[in-house]
Amino acid sequence: MSLADLQATNYDPRDPDPWLALALDQSLPIDPEAKAALLRGSASWSRRWMFNAIRPFVFAFFLVVKLLRALSPHHPNLNGLLHKTIHWGLRSFGSPDANLLIMRHFHVGTELLAFIKANAGEVSVNTVPLRPRTLKDLEDNVFLQHDLNVFNFIIQLNQSLRAQGRDLTPVERPDFSMISDAPFDIEPTKKGWLNFADVQTAVEVYTPLYALLLPRADFIRASNSLQLDEPVAIYIGKILGTDYHLSFIKNGHPLVALSTMQAGFRLMMHGLDCEALHGWLRLLKRRQAQGLPLDPRNPTAEAARA
Numbered sequence: 364m365s366l367a368d369l370q371a372t373n374y375d376p377r378d379p380d381p382w383l384a385l386a387l388d389q390s391l392p393i394d395p396e397a398k399a400a401l402l403r404g405s406a407s408w409s410r411r412w413m414f415n416a417i418r419p420f421v422f423a424f425f426l427v428v429k430l431l432r433a434l435s436p437h438h439p440n441l442n443g444l445l446h447k448t449i450h451w452g453l454r455s456f457g458s459p460d461a462n463l464l465i466m467r468h469f470h471v472g473t474e475l476l477a478f479i480k481a482n483a484g485e486v487s488v489n490t491v492p493l494r495p496r497t498l499k500d501l502e503d504n505v506f507l508q509h510d511l512n513v514f515n516f517i518i519q520l521n522q523s524l525r526a527q528g529r530d531l532t533p534v535e536r537p538d539f540s541m542i543s544d545a546p547f548d549i550e551p552t553k554k555g556w557l558n559f560a561d562v563q564t565a566v567e568v569y570t571p572l573y574a575l576l577l578p579r580a581d582f583i584r585a586s587n588s589l590q591l592d593e594p595v596a597i598y599i600g601k602i603l604g605t606d607y608h609l610s611f612i613k614n615g616h617p618l619v620a621l622s623t624m625q626a627g628f629r630l631m632m633h634g635l636d637c638e639a640l641h642g643w644l645r646l647l648k649r650r651q652a653q654g655l656p657l658d659p660r661n662p663t664a665e666a667a668r669a
Contacts, residue, residue: 382406391611391635392642396546397467400460401635404561407458414564425571425624436579445576446502449569454498454552461562462498462552468634469493469505470547471641475595476516477541478644482534482602486523490516497550507577510585517594533604537657539648542641562634567627574623582623589629590617592636599640603647605658611639 374383382402393401404410453462473492480488490512495501524530552558560568574582592614600606614632615621621629647657 391639392646393635393638394467394642394645397464397638400464401562403460404458404464404563407559407561409458409559409564410561413559414561414567417564418567421567421571421627422624425574428571428575429623432574432579432582438578439576440578441576442504442507442581443502445573446504446506448572448576449506450498450501452569453501453565455555456557456560457552457565458558458561459552459554461560461565463549464562464634465565466495466498466501466549467547468637469495469509470543470549471637472509472512474541474543475599475637475640475644476512478537478539479520479531479595479598479602480516481538481541483520483524483531483598484529485527486520488516488519488523494548496548498552506573507581507585510581510588513588513591513595514584517591520598531598531601534602536651537602537647539644539651542644542648544645544648563627563631566630570627570630586623586626586629587617587620589626589633590614590621592633592640593617596636596640599644603657607658607660608640608643611643612636 374380382405385402386398453465457465470493473494476490477492480486491508493505493509493512495503495505573585577585593609593612593616596609596612600609614629614636646659650657650659
């Protein structure tokens with residue numbers, strides 16, 4: 364399914380196609396490729412049927428894992444096996460759209476943090492850029508490192524700002540150089556006869572596996588990291604001097620932690636939040652390059668300096 368495919372269908376006001384409505388909707392500035400992949404996944408039989416069929420079993424497995432982790436919070440610690448299993452599962456059963464969305468997420472997260480760092484002034488922040496090109500690259504501790512990156516970034520950024528007695532402030536001409544305005548360098552995956560799992564089904568299945576193979580503290584940290592979208596968006600708002608993009612964020616502030624049992628759904632929302640934030644920055648980058656006001660809602664504002 365693509366936007367062109369949907370537009371080619373006959374539109375009947377008495378029976379409007381819900382996928383056409385979502386494809387045409389422009390409420391979120393999401394990359395067209397990512398949006399098309401999400402729509403295809405949502406419309407797939409995997410999401411509509413298999414997802415609902417497996418959820419009770421995944422929930423029961425999750426409860427067993429939580430009980431086991433209550434008895435043994437530190438062991439087993441099989442991070443290497445976890446990443447190899449995720450790679451194997453996505454290669455064997457993940458649809459090309461699911462694999463693309465998962466790999467895109469690490470590129471998007473890397474660029475969002477880089478944008479904040481570049482526009483924060485003199486701060487000491489060290490994280491590991493994550494740019495997986497192939498599914499095999501995911502074995503290199505990518506999922507765990509992603510969680511570590513976000514927490515370490517927030518800790519180190521705020522340590523630096525507090526030591527200087529200041530906070531993030533609006534930047535006259537933000538640096539968007541790290542925001543990609545072209546497709547990420549991601550190798551497309553093959554569509555075999557078993558590659559049917561949409562991204563939400565894949566996420567739902569591997570979430571309890573994540574809890575089983577990592578120490579309890581690592582899983583709880585990973586789960587809580589899903590609610591860091593709002594602090595990251597607030598940092599971006601302080602730099603841009605606008606809070607419009609906060610309307611994109613729906614994962615909730617981490618000061619009120621949500622249950623780890625909701626981690627699968629919140630991981631999907633985390634991906635959507637990040638795609639919307641990245642798409643917004645990409646839009647602003649283009650407007651800055653064209654000499655337009657950064658805020659597209661205010662055409663009378665002073666144009667960005669060339």
